[in-house]
Structure formats: C-alpha cells, structure tokens
Amino acid sequence: MSLDFLLDGANWSGPEGFPNRILEHLGYSGVALALALIIALPIGLYIGHTGRGAFVAINLGNAGRALPTLGVLMLVLAISGIGLRPVIVALVVLAVPPLLTSTYAGLRSVDPATVDAARGIGLREWQIVLGVEVPIALPVIIGGVRSAVLQVVSTATIAAYVGQGGLGRYLFDGLALADYPRIVAGAVVLAVLAVVIDLLLALFQRAVVSPGVDGRAARRRRPTLPDPASAPAQA
Numbered sequence: 001m002s003l004d005f006l007l008d009g010a011n012w013s014g015p016e017g018f019p020n021r022i023l024e025h026l027g028y029s030g031v032a033l034a035l036a037l038i039i040a041l042p043i044g045l046y047i048g049h050t051g052r053g054a055f056v057a058i059n060l061g062n063a064g065r066a067l068p069t070l071g072v073l074m075l076v077l078a079i080s081g082i083g084l085r086p087v088i089v090a091l092v093v094l095a096v097p098p099l100l101t102s103t104y105a106g107l108r109s110v111d112p113a114t115v116d117a118a119r120g121i122g123l124r125e126w127q128i129v130l131g132v133e134v135p136i137a138l139p140v141i142i143g144g145v146r147s148a149v150l151q152v153v154s155t156a157t158i159a160a161y162v163g164q165g166g167l168g169r170y171l172f173d174g175l176a177l178a179d180y181p182r183i184v185a186g187a188v189v190l191a192v193l194a195v196v197i198d199l200l201l202a203l204f205q206r207a208v209v210s211p212g213v214d215g216r217a218a219r220r221r222r223p224t225l226p227d228p229a230s231a232p233a234q235a
Contacts, residue, residue, distance in 0.1 A: 006185035016169070018189055024165035025193070028084070028156045032091030033149060040096045044103025048137070049129050051108075058104060061097040069094050069155050077162060087159045094155055095148040102144020106137025136213055142205045146198060153194050167193070 005011060012018050047054045069090050076086035110133045118128045134141070157168030170186025173179070 005181035036095035040099035048104040048107025064097040098147040106140030
C-alpha cells in the first residue's frame, strides 16, 4: 500500500496533522494512565504488603482484563453521554488490572526474611513498603506499567469512535472514506509511537532499578573462566 499520505508534508501540520493528533493521543493515554496509577498502586501496595484482600482484588483485576474495552465505552457512553469521559473510563478499566497485579506480585516476591529484618531494625510499615519492598519489586512493577502503557496507547484509538481526536481519526476516517493510505499511515505512526514509548520506559527502568536487583551487578562481577585450550600444558 502507498505511503504517500504518510510522507505528504501537508499532513504534518495544522490541527489535523500528525503532530497534533499524536499530542491528542498522548493526552488521552496520559490522563487514563495517571488515574489508573492512582487507583491501582495504593491497592496493590496494600494487598502486596499485608496479603489482605488479595483473592478479591486479584480476581477483580483478572475480570477487568476480560471486559471488552469497546463494551465498557458503550456502557459509559449510554450513562454519561458522548464526550471524552467514556473514553477515559474505558482506558482506566483497561489499565488497572496489569498495574494492580504487577504491584501485588512484585511485593509478594520480596523475601520475607528481608521484610522481617527491616522490622527488626525498627522500621515502620510504610518505611518497609517504600524503602525495602518497592525498590526490590520495582522491575516487576515497571513491567506492569509498560504493559498497561502499551495497551492504553494502542487502544486509545477508540476516542475517534466517539468524535474525539487522536491517531484513531486516521483509522476511522480512513475506513469511512475507504482511504487505505490514510489507514496505513495512522497504523504506522501508532506502531512507531508505541515502540518509542516502550523503549523510553525500558531506559527509565534501567535508570531507576538498582543493578543489584535486576542482576546487572552480578553479571559485571562474574569472573571469566580461562579457555582450557589456551592453558599451558603441564609436564
């Protein structure tokens, strides 16, 4: 399929150009992810640290994964009317389960002996959570964040379904007009955006996670064994 639409400079400026649509798309995704983090992280930290309510929370999270995003959108649309609210609610419902389960799983993976040692030196429970458990669980937590971000960014195209902006405009408008170069251009930009965001999150994870937690320090200290073939023969 032709990439003329994508390479046309006229489509890279103005309110309907790619830069503006990308900013709209990131705006919808950012708001939804911020709300999902506000909801999921405290709950995940609490049940991960205490173990209370884990069965209910995790099963609700798994049930949330099974909910069709478009179905949630239509339900909220019927209740609140057309606008941005149904889109944000649907994206939040999509993002909460991976954030909740990864936070819970990360804290539960911390060695209980480490937690007991922290209590033994007099740390308060919130100090144990923030100063001991979260740093150790950070790779798992950020893994859940990356999963949620990719799901939300790829699904935020539904905003165009209810008359909003974002990269979904190229997909839905292209389908309506049978303009396949427009559809391809929108899909390509969306895919590149998702890959770039995931790479940035990977760099962020590398920057904030301690080398001793993710195994980098052990790999650096690992001795190099001599090659038996190059060892001098003994008399």
